[in-house]
Amino acid sequence: MTKRTRNWLLLAPAGTWFLVMLIIPLSVVLIFSFGERAPAGGVVPAFTFEQYANLPARWAAFKNTMTLAPIGTLSALLIAYPLAYFLAVKVDPKWRTILLVLVIVPFWTSILIRSYAWIFLLGGRGIPALLGWFGIEGVRLINTPFAVLIGIIYGYLPLMVFPIFVSLDKLDKRLLEASSDLGAKPWRTFLQITLPLSIPGIATGCMLVFILLMGEYLIPAMLGGGKVFFVGNALVDLFLQSRNWAYGSAVAVTLVFVMLITVTIYMRLINRLGANRDDVSIM
Amino acid sequence: MTKDSDYISKRKFMEELGRYRKGSITRRHFLNVTGLGAATAVMGAAMPGLRPSPAFAEGNIGDRVIIATWPNYHDPSNFEAFTEATGAHVQVNVFGSNEEMLAKLQAGATGWDVYVPTNYTISTYVDEGLIEPLDTSKLSNYDASAFDARYAEAGSVDGTLYAVPKNWGSTGMAVNTAQNGGKPISSWKEFFDISRDKFSGRSMVHDYQLTTIGSALNYFGYSFNSVDEAELADAEKLLIDVKPHLFAITSDYQPSMRNGDAWLTICWSGDGKQLNTDMPEIHYVLGAEGGEIWSDYYAIPKGAPHTDAAYALINFLMDPTVNTKEVLAHGYPTADAKTFALLPDELKNDPILFPAQELLSPLEFGAAATLTDPNRAELMARFKSA
Numbered sequence: 294m295t296k297r298t299r300n301w302l303l304l305a306p307a308g309t310w311f312l313v314m315l316i317i318p319l320s321v322v323l324i325f326s327f328g329e330r331a332p333a334g335g336v337v338p339a340f341t342f343e344q345y346a347n348l349p350a351r352w353a354a355f356k357n358t359m360t361l362a363p364i365g366t367l368s369a370l371l372i373a374y375p376l377a378y379f380l381a382v383k384v385d386p387k388w389r390t391i392l393l394v395l396v397i398v399p400f401w402t403s404i405l406i407r408s409y410a411w412i413f414l415l416g417g418r419g420i421p422a423l424l425g426w427f428g429i430e431g432v433r434l435i436n437t438p439f440a441v442l443i444g445i446i447y448g449y450l451p452l453m454v455f456p457i458f459v460s461l462d463k464l465d466k467r468l469l470e471a472s473s474d475l476g477a478k479p480w481r482t483f484l485q486i487t488l489p490l491s492i493p494g495i496a497t498g499c500m501l502v503f504i505l506l507m508g509e510y511l512i513p514a515m516l517g518g519g520k521v522f523f524v525g526n527a528l529v530d531l532f533l534q535s536r537n538w539a540y541g542s543a544v545a546v547t548l549v550f551v552m553l554i555t556v557t558i559y560m561r562l563i564n565r566l567g568a569n570r571d572d573v574s575i576m
Numbered sequence: 577m578t579k580d581s582d583y584i585s586k587r588k589f590m591e592e593l594g595r596y597r598k599g600s601i602t603r604r605h606f607l608n609v610t611g612l613g614a615a616t617a618v619m620g621a622a623m624p625g626l627r628p629s630p631a632f633a634e635g636n637i638g639d640r641v642i643i644a645t646w647p648n649y650h651d652p653s654n655f656e657a658f659t660e661a662t663g664a665h666v667q668v669n670v671f672g673s674n675e676e677m678l679a680k681l682q683a684g685a686t687g688w689d690v691y692v693p694t695n696y697t698i699s700t701y702v703d704e705g706l707i708e709p710l711d712t713s714k715l716s717n718y719d720a721s722a723f724d725a726r727y728a729e730a731g732s733v734d735g736t737l738y739a740v741p742k743n744w745g746s747t748g749m750a751v752n753t754a755q756n757g758g759k760p761i762s763s764w765k766e767f768f769d770i771s772r773d774k775f776s777g778r779s780m781v782h783d784y785q786l787t788t789i790g791s792a793l794n795y796f797g798y799s800f801n802s803v804d805e806a807e808l809a810d811a812e813k814l815l816i817d818v819k820p821h822l823f824a825i826t827s828d829y830q831p832s833m834r835n836g837d838a839w840l841t842i843c844w845s846g847d848g849k850q851l852n853t854d855m856p857e858i859h860y861v862l863g864a865e866g867g868e869i870w871s872d873y874y875a876i877p878k879g880a881p882h883t884d885a886a887y888a889l890i891n892f893l894m895d896p897t898v899n900t901k902e903v904l905a906h907g908y909p910t911a912d913a914k915t916f917a918l919l920p921d922e923l924k925n926d927p928i929l930f931p932a933q934e935l936l937s938p939l940e941f942g943a944a945a946t947l948t949d950p951n952r953a954e955l956m957a958r959f960k961s962a
Contacts, residue, residue: 333700333948334675335682350954354961417837433777435837436824518824519783522961530960533676534785535953 325542334536344543351544354527362506365445366499373453381461396451404448408515415440436518444512453498460494496563507552524548637664641885644669644691651905658892664885672827673784681706688877689886695730695871696942702733708876710737714887717894727871727911739873743908747787747868750843754857763864764794768818776821780841783827785956786942787842794865801943808955815959849907849928860928862935869939
């Protein structure tokens with residue numbers, strides 16, 4: 294066996310996976326997106342840009358996704374960072390494992406069931422009733438963008454906590470000592486040592502949460518009451534209710550495209566942030 | 577009206593039957609007048625053949641059967657009894673709309689053995705080759721003559737039987753009268769007007785084009801089934817205008833009606849019955865302008881992996897005793913005279929299940945064109961993403 298053949302053979306499993314799981318499905322979606330809706334639903338092959346011309350009719354879905362996904366990611370980051378910092382730096386190691394497990398525990402239950410719990414909490418007999426006790430009447434939480442945001446932050450928080458925790462956990466504590474020996478105040482140590490060194494974790498966490506959020510469907514459907522519409526919801530409706538696979542494919546292709554652009558810009562930014570450091574690698 | 581035990585002459589019976597067929601009297605009236613209700617009840621109890629029996633155990637039907645159906649639509653203990661009798665485990669897949677069911681079948685290989693299509697979808701399933709003709713010799717409990725033709729006819733297309741009737745119902749609205757000074761709502765006009773006014777933030781419409789667009793069309797006095805572009809444009813304008821005032825767009829409206837977050841919703845009669853039983857201040861009403869009357873069926877999709885088990889399950893569920901338990905669980909009226917006879921009197925006389933004829937007559941059966949019309953589908957999607 295020549296070295297060349299062997300290399301090809303070694304590449305085959307990954308190559309096949311790539312082809313079957315990514316290239317073929319995406320090509321099908323791309324081909325569908327130039328088709329037309331069959332009379333009883335489905336798709337008939339064609340070559341038309343009509344579906345893409347119709348995209349503005351889904352503008353609201355794109356707008357909701359493109360606002361709530363970044364806001365959700367940022368909010369999750371703001372909550373997750375102190376938590377991860379506490380777990381990695383402050384907490385006594387003998388408690389650390391237990392606390393980490395507690396962060397994972399919610400993942401053992403389906404997000405569907407946990408969202409039902411939120412429906413109750415945000416509904417009229419939950420938090421609004423509690424606020425009523427304190428004299429704050431008539432608060433509506435459920436079926437609002439706020440409810441969806443709460444659901445998003447709650448659902449995705451662990452995905453943000455773990456990468457940040459890992460990068461802070463690996464942090465060389467001697468650097469912090471050195472910093473304070475050289476006379477830096479704690480906040481300066483944090484800004485100049487801890488934060489830059491945890492950028493890989495932040496970048497990974499944000500990426501994980503943001504990409505998944507762009508395709509989110511369940512949380513807006515359940516906590517938004519069908520009124521807070523994401524692209525994911527538009528896709529489900531287009532494929533399952535309108536049965537307009539061609540238009541659905543065009544929306545899906547556009548979503549992938551928007552995602553690619555955003556993520557590329559984001560990677561560039563992160564790389565620039567870490568450009569002057571050779572010990573920082575992204576993902 | 578005569579008493580159940582009274583004698584009825586042959587001529588009188590035929591007259592009543594004629595009136596009943598024309599739809600000018602209700603099933604309840606017919607069965608009471610002719611005494612058939614009482615007779616079938618006695619027969620049902622006396623004849624062992626009408627009781628559920630482990631008759632299927634003799635043939636091996638496999639270890640499972642998969643049914644695609646709607647939420648809260650069966651008595652789970654019936655499925656357990658079926659498994660006990662046949663050894664086949666019943667796996668239930670729940671769906672929210674006929675559109676979704678059709679889409680799954682169009683995509684192919686669902687693995688379902690039995691599904692529960694609604695009247696207006698069956699001809700589409702036949703056209704698309706997604707439904708199996710039924711072999712009545714395998715359905716000993718199915719007696720075509722026991723079914724009210726109005727709720728059974730959509731099961732046959734061009735003389736071939738594709739589906740047998742499960743139950744029927746109407747689509748109206750449920751209103752919490754305690755929030756409206758004790759007054760119920762009585763028309764779709766009122767429904768959408770109060771939703772934008774006094775009930776702002778408290779109303780719900782279905783996540784379902786047929787009923788939501790249909791009611792909006794009824795608001796203007798148009799047909800529930802309209803596919804006329806100008807009429808649909810009016811409906812869209814109304815829906816988009818109402819949307820900011822809606823509490824939710826959902827077909828799962830019972831929880832928020834029960835906990836008081838919402839006061840008004842488009843509602844299927846069985847849900848209306850369940851809500852009204854538990855909270856008498858919630859009334860179920862039909863829109864004065866009309867609305868939907870519908871009928872659901874049992875059918876077998878083409879390529880069903882466990883056909884024998886599918887026939888066995890449908891046959892089992894059509895047994896009047898089993899079906900009676902189903903009716904008690906889901907609260908929808910049955911089209912089967914044998915099952916009707918076994919129902920308790922308070923259900924037979926329930927105005928939600930069996931509304932007066934003058935309320936039923938403006939209602940329309942959904943049409944196949946309503947299901948497949950691309951404009952209606954797109955309108956609903958635009959309304960939701962607006």
